Amino acid sequence: MARILIVDDDNEVQNFFSYLLSRKKDFHIFFASTGEEVHTSIASESYQLAIVDLKLPDTNGIEILKILKQKNPACKVIIMTGYSTVKSALDAIRLGADDYIEKPFDDIGELEKTIDKMLAPEINSEQDEPVDLAEQTGFVIGTSIGMRNLFTLAYKIARKNVNVLIEGETGTGKEVLARFIHQASLRLNHPFIGVNCGALTETLLESELFGHEKGAFTGATQLRKGLFEIASKGTLFLDEIGDASPSIQVKLLRVLETREFMRVGSEKHIHTDARIIAASHINLSEAVRLGKFREDLLYRLDVVKLHIPPLRQRKEDIPYLINHFLKRHTGNELTFSQDAMEAMQRYEWPGNVRELSNVITRAITLADGETKIITADYLPLSLTKSDALPHRSSNAQNSEKIELQSSPHLDQFLDDWKENIIFQWNSKHIIDYPTIVEQTSKLEQVVHDAFVKKALRETFGNRQEASRMLNISPRTLRYLLNEKGKGHT
Ligand SMILES: Nc1ncnc2c1ncn2[C@@H]1O[C@H](COP(=O)(O)OP(=O)(O)OP(=O)(O)O)[C@@H](O)[C@H]1O
Numbered sequence: 001m002a003r004i005l006i007v008d009d010d011n012e013v014q015n016f017f018s019y020l021l022s023r024k025k026d027f028h029i030f031f032a033s034t035g036e037e038v039h040t041s042i043a044s045e046s047y048q049l050a051i052v053d054l055k056l057p058d059t060n061g062i063e064i065l066k067i068l069k070q071k072n073p074a075c076k077v078i079i080m081t082g083y084s085t086v087k088s089a090l091d092a093i094r095l096g097a098d099d100y101i102e103k104p105f106d107d108i109g110e111l112e113k114t115i116d117k118m119l120a121p122e123i124n125s126e127q128d129e130p131v132d133l134a135e136q137t138g139f140v141i142g143t144s145i146g147m148r149n150l151f152t153l154a155y156k157i158a159r160k161n162v163n164v165l166i167e168g169e170t171g172t173g174k175e176v177l178a179r180f181i182h183q184a185s186l187r188l189n190h191p192f193i194g195v196n197c198g199a200l201t202e203t204l205l206e207s208e209l210f211g212h213e214k215g216a217f218t219g220a221t222q223l224r225k226g227l228f229e230i231a232s233k234g235t236l237f238l239d240e241i242g243d244a245s246p247s248i249q250v251k252l253l254r255v256l257e258t259r260e261f262m263r264v265g266s267e268k269h270i271h272t273d274a275r276i277i278a279a280s281h282i283n284l285s286e287a288v289r290l291g292k293f294r295e296d297l298l299y300r301l302d303v304v305k306l307h308i309p310p311l312r313q314r315k316e317d318i319p320y321l322i323n324h325f326l327k328r329h330t331g332n333e334l335t336f337s338q339d340a341m342e343a344m345q346r347y348e349w350p351g352n353v354r355e356l357s358n359v360i361t362r363a364i365t366l367a368d369g370e371t372k373i374i375t376a377d378y379l380p381l382s383l384t385k386s387d388a389l390p391h392r393s394s395n396a397q398n399s400e401k402i403e404l405q406s407s408p409h410l411d412q413f414l415d416d417w418k419e420n421i422i423f424q425w426n427s428k429h430i431i432d433y434p435t436i437v438e439q440t441s442k443l444e445q446v447v448h449d450a451f452v453k454k455a456l457r458e459t460f461g462n463r464q465e466a467s468r469m470l471n472i473s474p475r476t477l478r479y480l481l482n483e484k485g486k487g488h489t
């Protein structure tokens with residue numbers, strides 16, 4: 001028989017649970033109204049589940065959560081909260097609460113499901129379900145603590161109707177995470193609609209979000225529904241929200257406060273239930289401080305904040321991402337050699353997962369038909385540091401190349417270049433690393449161009465011979481020729 005402890009000083013809530021749970025014969029229910037009573041009851045009993053109000057006369061739900069988990073780690077804890085304290089309930093989830101429910105309880109069926117789920121024996125389904133879902137939606141988690149915590153929290157809040165703000169540098173996977181949350185939510189069978197607030201003019205964005213009536217402005221030849229209407233039962237992903245103009249920010253705030261909006265050119269209020277997930281690569285609190293973003297809007301969006309750590313802070317996840325992208329492109333055909341894997345893990349990835357994905361696509365293209373094992377030779381030079389070069393290939397033809405690459409001239413040149421670039425940034429407080437990487441790529445490009453031209457000149461344009469001279473395959477030469485003038489990754 002499952003032992004359930006209800007902790008709330010409100011009699012009505014106690015009666016409600018008494019009634020709700022008495023319908024199930026195999027539950028044994030206990031009540032506590034204060035922190036002191038909880039102490040007494042856990043001294044002699046252990047529970048499978050505790051449903052705890054955040055506000056108690058002599059303490060708060062978070063303290064009770066800590067005590068319960070300390071005394072009996074297996075006890076599941078659901079926090080009860082009012083709308084105004086949802087943020088604290090989310091803090092409780094970060095601290096180990098298993099779920100939260102909002103008072104008043106509008107959806108009894110959902111509440112019963114939550115309780116049943118907590119009491120279900122922990123066979124695989126409990127643990128594997130979220131991981132399977134992540135896999136299905138193409139969201140790689142890896143093993144870093146940062147991503148694990150982020151994933152657990154994202155999964156727990158996915159089914160709640162709270163707004164979510166995702167922050168993270170460019171390419172960290174904000175959209176991938178938003179899609180995962182949508183798939184893990186009860187809205188999964190309704191649309192997930194994304195709009196980039198930075199990519200459209202203010203007028204276009206407004207008509208995109210709210211729709212317009214026929215004739216509302218020149219060119220509005222048809223009535224058009226807005227995204228708030230189309231995504232009403234689903235999720236509206238407001239990407240790069242930090243770029244929304246002040247006037248759009250005011251309009252968004254109004255919708256988030258009232259859940260209503262008007263089409264451009266109409267006075268009629270339309271209701272929307274869209275769940276908002278916003279994303280930004282800039283820190284919005286900082287933008288508020290600088291007067292560029294409305295604090296009240298941030299407060300509405302940031303009910304749950306999920307910050308995706310940059311890839312350089314979770315390098316242990318890199319092999320999982322590599323395998324994911326390799327598999328996606330080639331099935332299980334290609335693998336990375338040890339040295340290539342090491343080079344990937346040494347690099348700092350200013351463009352995060354997107355850059356990593358591009359590097360893999362490039363390597364797969366180069367390796368196509370040549371090899372099943374991607375070595376460091378197939379990676380951009382910016383990834384392979386000079387100390388890794390002597391190990392790069394055991395091929396006899398390459399011995400000349402290796403000697404050249406580790407020659408004193410080259411080492412001296414690289415040293416000078418490094419000193420020079422560090423000197424340029426010495427006096428600056430913030431180092432613009434992406435620019436530095438861009439400069440490095442340019443250097444790489446210049447070297448490519450110079451050698452490819454030299455070889456073609458000397459072989460009178462014979463590509464076969466030129467590629468032999470450069471110790472690369474004709475395919476690689478073709479690739480370099482196509483890449484001419486473009487960035488390199
Ligand atoms: N955890 C992840 N698992 C699998 N793929 C990922 C992950 N994170 C990022 N990616 C991949 O990296 C690329 C960039 O991801 P996404 O567009 O979600 O990033 P973003 O943070 O929205 O970037 P931006 O700020 O530039 O818009 C995509 O190709 C995506 O598939």
Ligand SMILES: [Mg+2]
Nearest residue numbers: 174175239279
């Ligand atoms: Mg994005």
